[in-house]
Amino acid sequence: MAKAKKRILIAEDSVHVRELLIKALQLNGYDSMTAEDGLEAIEKIQAGGMDLVLLDITMPKLDGLEALARIKTINPSLPVVLISVLKDPDSMREAMKHNVVAYFQKPFNIHELIGSLNKILSVAPTAAAVPSGPVSGKKTPRKSPVPKAALFLGGAIFLGLAAFGVLRLRKPAPGVSTDALPLQFSLPYNNPTGVAWDGQNLWTCDWTTQMIYKHKADQALTMEKFYLQSDFVPLSLAWGNGSLWSVGQDGTVRRHDPQTLAVGDTYRFADLHPSALAWDGKNLWSCDSRSNKISRHRMDSALGSEVAYPYPGKNPVGMAWIGNDLWIADEETRSVYRLAYDNDLFVVSQVYQLEPHKDGTRKLSGIALGPGSLWTVSEGSGLIFRHPLESLPGKSNPS
Known part of the structure; x- marks a missing residue:
């Protein structure tokens, strides 16, 4: 029974x-x-x-x-x-x-x-x-x-x-190499749209709960903390310059304190409506799903757009830098574009159609890059996926 x-x-x-x-x-x-x-x-x-x-x-x-x-x-x-x-x-x-x-x-x-x-x-x-x-x-x-x-x-x-004895928390599972992690995780919410890697932990956001979540890099991707964003709806995340950055549904960009997630600065752009962010080590970059532009921003008080490039896809929803390559997740084509940055130009070097997303049953809604792995989240399914970089099914130099 x-x-x-x-x-x-x-x-x-x-x-x-x-x-x-x-x-x-x-x-x-x-x-x-x-x-x-x-x-x-x-x-x-x-x-x-x-x-x-x-x-x-x-x-x-x-x-x-x-x-x-x-x-x-x-x-x-x-x-x-x-x-x-x-x-x-x-x-x-x-x-x-x-x-x-x-x-x-x-x-x-x-x-x-x-x-x-x-x-x-x-x-x-x-x-x-x-x-x-x-x-x-x-x-x-x-x-x-x-x-x-x-x-x-x-x-x-x-x-x-006395009725229960002294309550003691079990110790959290020790951190493990990302290479040993499972390839699929179920999240305790249904609509993740953003994901970011800070070097030790994975961050996700969910637009229906208006929450940003911090996860341990363990076998269960244990949720360590969550933060309610009562004044905006987070859609995309990036980690850079010691801060977590978010893009809201209204196109505003926010920089958060990494400990409390309090909003330190808020940026609004007259000519941009960012849908994704990425940090290259020196500058913040954004993608605009309305104009299909990739922008590099000045790290000043206005976070102004310094230079813009055309985006080859259709609807960018997530982006991440690794080395000289910019990776962009595209919701409409259900693909991940790998763009090589050389001599102030972007050239598409690879296009990946990843198994959990390519048939359209699991929406591609966000992307992050960690050690040896690409992470994607799927809005509507409550799932997050880890893809080993060495085994990504890519198409080189697409026409």
Whole structure:
């Protein structure tokens, strides 16, 4: 008989965070239900069948801390994990009074969150029956478990309770050579459109969740962090000059702090609508899908276009430099163009039609180059692919 899946209630008012958590939980073998506000969360907990609650603090109708107090009245043994942008120590102390098992600060590390849930649910009771009766009422006095230890790691605070023992995160898998990585990865979201390599980690973005994600270069391409871009929709990424660069749906270019992903500078162009970016070691380059131009930008306060070249394809969606070659992913032709740059001219040296994309079933939406590998992402499929450079199926000197 198949083992019943654990069910987790996601009480979160942000649709983007809800969608991310639903997908991540699904990929890790959990069932989930959602609530958009505190009152809806209480109603679903009263109905029973929950094994754990992921509870946002800032929610409409009933905030997370008040909802937490009511949850513990309804079902004192139900594990609750708080997630919030708040750094308020008073909120943390209030949460500890109600015996939360973990407290994550947004933006949180999704890998650490899933690891914590796995630990909690390996020892927590299975979907206990919910006592009948009203939500409010006199609480039966009981002895609260005393926190045995607290573990501070990144933006998360893990409270080790007597009921569960001290929570310890398993160590992340050590980094491995990209040559040993699988050729296909499933991402916990469906519409990746950009990908970039920073020398150690892979970055991706998803236009539907408006998130930028940082992944470890391990066997699972583990998501290490994610960042919500609430004021724009990221479509393409590049890494260069110690920063992550993004192109928004509106054609604006942004430079992000690599640690916090806060936007440092925003650039708008009167004559360009960039769809992709790349860094050659000295300059930033862009492709414009409307004019089919490749532009080199001055590294000044305006990031102005210094020189422009014609692009031989039809709809550039991603680009990357390696040596003197510029690689461009084309959505319409489902091809990757390799352009040799010599004497201030671009010459097409190779055209690659890659197996996951060439039949049109998996859209080609972004490209990055890492050590010995070409990476592509596929919008609509939630997949990312690694292609060893030495075995790319190319056509030399196409006419």
